[in-house]
Amino acid sequence: MSTTTIFVPRDAAALALGADAVERAIAGQIAARGLSAKIVRNGSRGLHWLEPLVEVDVAGTRMAYGPVAAADVPSLFDAGFLDGKTHPLALGPTEAIPFLARQTRLTFARCGIIDPLSLDDYRAHDGFKGLERAISMAPAEIVREVTESGLRGRGGAGFPTGIKWNTVAGAEADRKYVVCNADEGDSGTFADRMIMEGDPFVLIEGMAIAGLAVGATKGYIYIRSEYPHAVATMRAAIDLARSAGVLGRSVLGSGHTFDIEVRVGAGAYVCGEETALLNSLEGKRGIVRAKPPLPALNGLFGKPTVVNNVISLASVPVILHKGAAHYQHFGLGRSRGTIPIQIAGNCRHTGLFEVGFGLTLREIVDDIGGGTASGRPIKAVQVGGPLGAYFPPQLFDTVFDYEAFAARDGLVGHAGITVFDDSADMLQMARFAMEFCAIESCGKCTPCRIGSTRGVETLDKIARGIDREKNLELVADLCNTMKFGSLCALGGFAPYPVMSAITHFPDDFTPARSATE
């Protein structure tokens, strides 16, 4: 009797929607009916509006059902879902669901497909091919491959990864580090979390390649404390990789040493900024350091350090495996390769959509996202997290590309898109941007620390209809001071959401609003 495999995701988004209860119900039915079936806890496919998305392997084709509640499980068995039979929750073959079929999955090729903690699964799906090739190359060749791929940092600033690595590789030191920035603090983003929970070995592989390329022997993954599941999965994966000789004294028998440790943040958004993160790793307050010196030359404990985002590092294995040309063939202009777009908030089809750069905002929000979850008209989307601009529908022709967003006073950031329907009050969103900056400021620069608090007070006055013109001018002045007088992008970019809200949604800042309330 053959054993059927059932997949129930362990991704935190699936757990938040009841995946554990679904697993228990499925296990109960298997036992009660005396069936031969096993359950694999996979990562998420990224179709979050359908989570918990349960899949059944039917003769090699994965059939999807979702969103499944524990109460649905008996009827799924009655309908014969182990044979892929139909049911009101049946979605057909997973790969044929348009949201998935339209994607180009390079970085997320395995996420949701494999058992995240199975090295056999990982190897069976091209795992470690990039690392194996890197081992056969000279460090400078690895760096060149990454440079030629056109990969730019996915943490927000878009700095070319190969160029950063080159600086670290060229530095002389007795010890170097690779630090993975898994602080993922931006609202509307979850790509780092998904890869750590759904395919942790790809991050380990990417960091090991970085270690070989720059001559570093130690890696740290700094994960925010809000991600307990990612922390647990990453730690388990590192232990497995160490036992299998992927990490340790001799990476895959190459003679090169590289090991990784997970460190947990403590609830400070600013620790996503790379120098604040390094201070935090060193056990200090997460205060931003002035640059220069660059972390590449003078980073963790004063040693040359690569600091890269999770997705930057997780994209390296496929680049080494398939070659720079393959990766850089996707995308457009100076934005090469693929980007995992995260569709969040008030949207019908929320989740992760990996695709080459170049879609318009309209395609992402309307065609792929399917409009709002509430069914009301879209009022605005915020792109790039709390420091990103609010875009009105008139600007939905903006192309997803670093330069195109910059040209419209916005940023791609970590590629999160948060959708708002017409009930959103943009004055309140502008106020929140200032409030968030005030709460999370590291306190080093006056414009960021004080300006943001004054921004909140001033916007409150506008909301009450007090001296509107004068106070709007004051907000613009404050934003200007913050933009040019801040050491890092927390104070420097908070003006983007504020000014874009004022510019594109002036009606929300008029006295009439108070009359209608």
Place this chain on the structure above:
Amino acid sequence: MTLQMRAGDIATRVEAILAELAGLEGPLLPILHEVQATFGHIPSEALPMIAEALNISNAEIHGVVTFYHDFRQEPAGRHVLKLCRAEACQSMGSDLTAKRLQALLGTQIGETSPDGAVTIEAVYCLGLCSCAPAALLDGVPLGRLDDEKIIGILEKVRA
């Protein structure tokens, strides 16, 4: 007498944590996390012990403890509810959800209920922005908070 016992107990446990973690590179945050995991907060008695073990000043540790939102200097309630206050959750009505939860639990964000049952804390994004509004109850993620789930939270907290 009991107080003295407790202080002694804290010292023993902090010493064990220090013995395990003080040798790490940059050990302070791992130590503070472990202390908080053990006691539910960072007891003031622990600070001078950590300072001595790491050869740094009390003031420096105090600065670190107060800088990070996670570290508590007072014990929390028996349950900790972290409510996401960030944009994606706001777009799905989290402000209203938060108001209702605060009213039903009889305590405000940043406070512990008088009966010690629950502490509500604000967090800014849990990476569950695709199933907003979101929360963490004692480390368990909750998404698409609706009436049914709010009742579920109340039942857990009151159990």
